[in-house]
Structures are given as C-alpha cells and as structure tokens.
Amino acid sequence: MGIRFVLMVNKQGQTRLAQYYEYLNIEERRALEGEIVRKCLTRNEQQCSFVEHRNYKVVYRRYASLFFLVGVDNEELCDVDDVKAPNVVTTIDGIMKHHLKLHI
Template structure:
C-alpha cells in the first residue's frame, strides 16, 4: 500500500479533511501523528513565506514520508511508505487540487467545509485502499456527479 493518509489543513492548523488508508493506527495515535505532522508542515511553510530558501516539501516522520503542498490557505499533506516516489505524490496532490477546482470553480476552504461529502467522493474516486486508481479529471467528476442530487 502506498498512501497511508491524506490530510487537508488550514494555515491555523485546523484539520478540514482526514482520510486514513491503514487500520493499524489507533485513534489516539492518529491525533498525535496529525498534530506533529501539521506542526512540522506549517512551520516549514512559514519559513518559506519569510523568504528562506531551504524550503522542501518533503519530510520524514517515524516510518512515513510526508509530502505536502500549500494552495492558498490550505495545506495538502500525504503520508506514504518509504519506497514511494515523492514527486509522483506531488503530482497526485496537484491533480487532486485541479479536480477540486474543476468541481467547485475556484476551490477554497469554505467549499471543502460545506461540501465535505463531495470532496470525499472525489477523493474516493481517485484513491482506493491507498492506491491511486484514477487521475483523469473528467472521469472522476463524471463518477462524482452521479452522487449529486
């Protein structure tokens, strides 16, 4: 299994979406893991905003590689296995954001908060059991539109 979890977090560190693809992590550990990863990602993102050039969108936490990217006020964070390609995860994050943009017009934090069910459907169409299964935006949105009433 490649992807272990996907988190969408705002600049204040509030989790807007959390999807885990592994059963081996207890809930208490998930919260602790989430807070540590979010803290590390946000602190590195603020260094980039200050103009520091040592910015990197990858970090290692326990047995996970963390790939993250900031779009407007949201951080998209993906935790993967050690043997997964980081650049392919960055491409997946970008594809996921583009798909959300197509669906919502210009996606923002409020779209995700108020239409969380649509975001989960889109994510479920793209990722199944930790594996990326579809990246074609038209197909993903076509399947997701079947759930809209």
C-alpha cells in the same frame, strides 16, 4: 503499500479532511496529525516539500489557505506534482459554490 494517509489542513493547523488507508485509532491519528501539521506549517517556502516523520515520508503542498499532506511509505517515491491540490479545491468549489475556502 504506497499512500498511507491524505490530510487537508488550514493555515491554523485544523484538520479539515482526513483519509487513512491503514488502521490507526483516534489517539494515534490525533498525535500523528498534530506532529506532522506542526512540522509542515513551520517550514518556510524555500525548504523542500518532503518531510520524514516516523516511518513515513510526508509530501505536502500549499494551495491558497490550505495545506495538502500525503503520507507515503519510506520506500515509496512520490512527486510533489502528484499532490493535485488545485484539482481537489476546484472539485470542492464546484460542489459548494457559495462557500469560500475559509469555510472548509
């Protein structure tokens, strides 16, 4: 199927944007987000940007104070450059000119 979910999370681990491409109820989403966010935020910069979790591969990228996480099928391959964090942040900056990234 490809991409299963996209998350935008701040440095404190709070989900700021979540888009799921498969059905998960609220409890499953909260559990999944909590587990994945803890896994990704505790990694240091020398470690790779791919994490295996349950039946997903999670590709993440940090941009400023935000983390962008993309969950894909295990058999799918996703390049970290496909996580276009700067493009998303630039778009949000264009829409919300008077807000800082900290407000997101």
